[in-house]
Amino acid sequence: MQSDVASGRALHSATGMLAAYVAAAAPEALPETVRKEAARTFLNWVGCAVGGSRHKTVDIALAALAPFSGPAQASVLGRSERLDPLHAALINGISSHVFDFDDTHLRTVIHPGGPVVSALLAFAEHRKVRGPDFVNALVLGVEVECRIGNAVFPEHYDIGWHITGTAGVFGAAAAIGKLLNLDAERMAWALGIAASQPVGLREMFGSMTKSFHPGRAAQNGMTAALLAAHGYTSSARALEAKRGWMNVLSTQQDPTQITEGLGVRYEILANSYKPFACGIVIHPVIDACVQLRKSDGIEAASIRSVALRVHPLVLELTGKTEPQTGLEGKFSVFHAASIALIEGDGGERQFSDRAVLDPAVIDLRRRVQATIDPALAPDAAAVTLTLADGRVVEKQVEHAIGSRTRPMTDADLEAKFTGLAEAYLGAAGTRRLLYLCWRVGALDDVAAVAEAART
Amino acid sequence: MQSDVASGRALHSATGMLAAYVAAAAPEALPETVRKEAARTFLNWVGCAVGGSRHKTVDIALAALAPFSGPAQASVLGRSERLDPLHAALINGISSHVFDFDDTHLRTVIHPGGPVVSALLAFAEHRKVRGPDFVNALVLGVEVECRIGNAVFPEHYDIGWHITGTAGVFGAAAAIGKLLNLDAERMAWALGIAASQPVGLREMFGSMTKSFHPGRAAQNGMTAALLAAHGYTSSARALEAKRGWMNVLSTQQDPTQITEGLGVRYEILANSYKPFACGIVIHPVIDACVQLRKSDGIEAASIRSVALRVHPLVLELTGKTEPQTGLEGKFSVFHAASIALIEGDGGERQFSDRAVLDPAVIDLRRRVQATIDPALAPDAAAVTLTLADGRVVEKQVEHAIGSRTRPMTDADLEAKFTGLAEAYLGAAGTRRLLYLCWRVGALDDVAAVAEAART
Numbered sequence: 001m002q003s004d005v006a007s008g009r010a011l012h013s014a015t016g017m018l019a020a021y022v023a024a025a026a027p028e029a030l031p032e033t034v035r036k037e038a039a040r041t042f043l044n045w046v047g048c049a050v051g052g053s054r055h056k057t058v059d060i061a062l063a064a065l066a067p068f069s070g071p072a073q074a075s076v077l078g079r080s081e082r083l084d085p086l087h088a089a090l091i092n093g094i095s096s097h098v099f100d101f102d103d104t105h106l107r108t109v110i111h112p113g114g115p116v117v118s119a120l121l122a123f124a125e126h127r128k129v130r131g132p133d134f135v136n137a138l139v140l141g142v143e144v145e146c147r148i149g150n151a152v153f154p155e156h157y158d159i160g161w162h163i164t165g166t167a168g169v170f171g172a173a174a175a176i177g178k179l180l181n182l183d184a185e186r187m188a189w190a191l192g193i194a195a196s197q198p199v200g201l202r203e204m205f206g207s208m209t210k211s212f213h214p215g216r217a218a219q220n221g222m223t224a225a226l227l228a229a230h231g232y233t234s235s236a237r238a239l240e241a242k243r244g245w246m247n248v249l250s251t252q253q254d255p256t257q258i259t260e261g262l263g264v265r266y267e268i269l270a271n272s273y274k275p276f277a278c279g280i281v282i283h284p285v286i287d288a289c290v291q292l293r294k295s296d297g298i299e300a301a302s303i304r305s306v307a308l309r310v311h312p313l314v315l316e317l318t319g320k321t322e323p324q325t326g327l328e329g330k331f332s333v334f335h336a337a338s339i340a341l342i343e344g345d346g347g348e349r350q351f352s353d354r355a356v357l358d359p360a361v362i363d364l365r366r367r368v369q370a371t372i373d374p375a376l377a378p379d380a381a382a383v384t385l386t387l388a389d390g391r392v393v394e395k396q397v398e399h400a401i402g403s404r405t406r407p408m409t410d411a412d413l414e415a416k417f418t419g420l421a422e423a424y425l426g427a428a429g430t431r432r433l434l435y436l437c438w439r440v441g442a443l444d445d446v447a448a449v450a451e452a453a454r455t
Numbered sequence: 456m457q458s459d460v461a462s463g464r465a466l467h468s469a470t471g472m473l474a475a476y477v478a479a480a481a482p483e484a485l486p487e488t489v490r491k492e493a494a495r496t497f498l499n500w501v502g503c504a505v506g507g508s509r510h511k512t513v514d515i516a517l518a519a520l521a522p523f524s525g526p527a528q529a530s531v532l533g534r535s536e537r538l539d540p541l542h543a544a545l546i547n548g549i550s551s552h553v554f555d556f557d558d559t560h561l562r563t564v565i566h567p568g569g570p571v572v573s574a575l576l577a578f579a580e581h582r583k584v585r586g587p588d589f590v591n592a593l594v595l596g597v598e599v600e601c602r603i604g605n606a607v608f609p610e611h612y613d614i615g616w617h618i619t620g621t622a623g624v625f626g627a628a629a630a631i632g633k634l635l636n637l638d639a640e641r642m643a644w645a646l647g648i649a650a651s652q653p654v655g656l657r658e659m660f661g662s663m664t665k666s667f668h669p670g671r672a673a674q675n676g677m678t679a680a681l682l683a684a685h686g687y688t689s690s691a692r693a694l695e696a697k698r699g700w701m702n703v704l705s706t707q708q709d710p711t712q713i714t715e716g717l718g719v720r721y722e723i724l725a726n727s728y729k730p731f732a733c734g735i736v737i738h739p740v741i742d743a744c745v746q747l748r749k750s751d752g753i754e755a756a757s758i759r760s761v762a763l764r765v766h767p768l769v770l771e772l773t774g775k776t777e778p779q780t781g782l783e784g785k786f787s788v789f790h791a792a793s794i795a796l797i798e799g800d801g802g803e804r805q806f807s808d809r810a811v812l813d814p815a816v817i818d819l820r821r822r823v824q825a826t827i828d829p830a831l832a833p834d835a836a837a838v839t840l841t842l843a844d845g846r847v848v849e850k851q852v853e854h855a856i857g858s859r860t861r862p863m864t865d866a867d868l869e870a871k872f873t874g875l876a877e878a879y880l881g882a883a884g885t886r887r888l889l890y891l892c893w894r895v896g897a898l899d900d901v902a903a904v905a906e907a908a909r910t
Binding site (some may be wrong): 060061062063065067068069070071082085086159160161162165189192193195196197198199200201202203204206207208212213216222227229230231232233234235238241242243244245247248329343374406 | 520617654690699702855
């Protein structure tokens with residue numbers, strides 16, 4: 001009787017209910033829309049990981065840690081190296097985040113793909129994983145990390161935690177735990193071991209350590225699941241206990257965010273994808289400038305001045321007027337507008353050192369003025385050009401591309417993917433990888449994707 | 456000028472001052488007393504790691520993670536396996552803590568050896584390390600973790616963080632960073648990467664995850680130092696920044712605890728060693744019972760009843776009257792008194808399932824009564840025996856053995872070490888290992904210790 005009471009209490013706890021749900025959830029239960037969004041999340045993550053794979057941050061992490069790698073079973077995407085799955089998860093997680101171009105769960109600003117997909121794809125080269133199981137684990141991992149994020153956002157983030165790394169470790173643990181067929185008890189232990197390994201302070205933003213967070217969360221979550229699978233015990237109440245994760249790492253907690261509607265609503269349907277390689281707040285301005293350049297055929301040379309009307313957050317977060325590096329360019333709405341008008345895009349190439357120091361870009365940038373309009377929504381902006389011939393052209397964006405109201409289309413995602421991957425995989429290799437990513441849910445062995453993403 | 460101001464500020468920050476101190480500190484600067492205490496800390500840690508090495512917790516962690524190990528360069532103490540240094544640091548850290556028998560920095564309840572020595576000894580099998588450099592790195596690692604602990608204790612611990620794993624990661628990063636000859640800038644980055652990887656919630660106490668904490672802290676700290684050595688950047692103000700470690704992980708901060716008296720006072724001189732394999736609060740009772748058994752020659756069979764007078768914390772933390780397992784026995788002052796009177800010790804063997812279920816131990820345990828005396832110091836207790844012949848014998852302990860006032864002697868540490876190691880290494884092997892541990896500061900290659908601790 002006592003043990004019934006005890007297990008009943010565990011079952012009604014956030015940790016217990018979440019673990020039981022993940023342990024029981026079958027691939028067949030996923031709605032088609034959810035499977036589709038999982039493929040989009042997967043494809044976007046693979047593109048970002050391949051695109052970021054030659055960044056100095058990745059070179060350094062590989063040089064430091066590859067000498068400690070175990071059996072070379074798992075691919076480093078976009079490169080030729082192979083590592084053990086734990087290290088591959090770390091390195092691919094770094095690559096996928098280094099451009100700040102990966103997917104975003106807007107409600108919590110979690111980047112769900114980094115921790116979950118980095119772990120899953122590396123694991124799929126360690127043990128054969130079929131497509132339906134992979135997609136199910138991906139959806140469940142995203143579900144777990146975003147629900148835990150929902151339960152503590154925004155207070156947890158405001159304190160200073162990088163929520164992608166702190167909530168992400170649970171997502172990776174749940175995803176790998178699912179592939180390992182953990183029962184509810186061991187799934188709860190996996191979450192417990194994950195709870196003891198949060199990754200990431202916001203103080204690290206601006207340094208290489210930011211990209212370390214999703215990668216390390218992937219590695220920690222996989223470690224937690226492997227230990228739990230072998231019977232390594234942990235708390236069964238890691239999330240909700242008095243000295244559990246929610247109370248220790250946040251000033252506010254809403255456990256119902258974790259437990260309500262499990263299997264009914266899916267957080268992955270709220271995932272979004274960035275068209276531009278920078279903070280989400282300047283996306284509306286870039287969107288407007290790209291449209292002016294592309295649709296209206298405005299030549300940069302004919303522009304006398306540029307007037308921006310923006311949400312207050314834009315100047316608070318991206319108000320740098322004289323950026324000196326590509327990274328600083330991501331925090332300058334003036335650079336972003338200038339380069340988007342000149343090159344018609346806001347990809348990683350538009351935030352390189354080359355782009356930021358280009359004299360023509362600097363010249364136009366100095367003729368960009370910005371005014372705050374508190375009435376604007378965060379995903380809205382207006383750009384007014386005064387041309388050399390005296391004409392005035394305006395473009396208003398109500399909902400920037402990439403926002404939930406105007407999500408990137410599959411074709412947009414493919415173009416982004418191609419822009420990221422083609423330089424390393426070639427045109428044919430990129431097309432083949434794209435094809436495999438869209439078909440991930442139908443593959444007999446998901447390792448084929450990792451193979452195709454290696455050079 | 457601006458950059459002078461900036462670097463001046465960094466230098467006067469807690470992170471900057473600590474990093475600069477560790478980067479500059481030379482082995483020759485260590486006082487002899489500090490070197491001696493380092494050898495005692497080292498020896499005690501090695502004994503605990505060998506003694507704990509066959510625990511189920513270690514078996515499971517090895518089974519789960521050994522398949523992912525890199526080049527087998529580093530020993531798993533007390534066993535025959537070798538792993539890469541990162542994994543060896545994890546596993547040895549688990550072994551060293553699994554009996555709760557490792558060293559304690561009483562002011563912060565940090566177990567300093569676990570994170571620091573686990574990392575150092577594994578690393579010494581990866582790259583040759585001379586004795587003086589090893590001891591210097593050990594002292595500095597302990598200094599860093601305990602000072603950071605001092606700055607946030609007790610609030611950080613009260614919230615629910617297992618301070619050994621959260622502060623310990625800094626100690627491991629500093630220790631390995633020292634062996635890697637990091638300059639002050641990279642040492643600060645190592646601390647920054649460490650800050651983003653705290654390990655351990657107190658909610659996990661009572662499960663295998665508790666022992667995971669010091670091991671993972673060792674592994675995370677080593678990872679941080681390796682990355683920083685290769686130029687992986689991080690915040691230079693990881694500890695004191697608004698969204699840095701001290702503010703995010705504690706409600707109270709005193710950074711002067713980190714910066715004052717560096718190189719003048721040494722935290723390792725405040726390290727203590729447990730004579731008994733259980734929580735520190737029941738040590739005074741065990742001490743008294745052991746003395747009654749040994750010095751006064753009291754036979755257990757002649758005892759009619761036992762009356763304990765104890766500090767209030769004793770019954771709060773260790774008030775279990777009917778323990779069923781060895782682990783539960785550690786939380787029963789009644790069992791501890793009974794077995795100490797019968798066997799004259801409080802080692803790991805006295806907290807086995809066998810000991811707890813022994814009918815004679817149970818019989819005497821049920822005749823143990825405890826009374827709270829708020830006037831007693833935490834390291835004091837009184838035990839009164841009523842014997843079968845009517846005689847009454849009392850033993851008062853003012854300061855339990857192992858407390859700072861009455862530290863374990865070198866001979867006590869050797870006896871503890873032998874009790875932990877002999878079953879696995881044999882008498883001759885144990886003596887040889889003891890000899891090497893005492894001489895650690897004079898060894899040409901510290902890897903010799905790890906070799907001698909392998910079976």
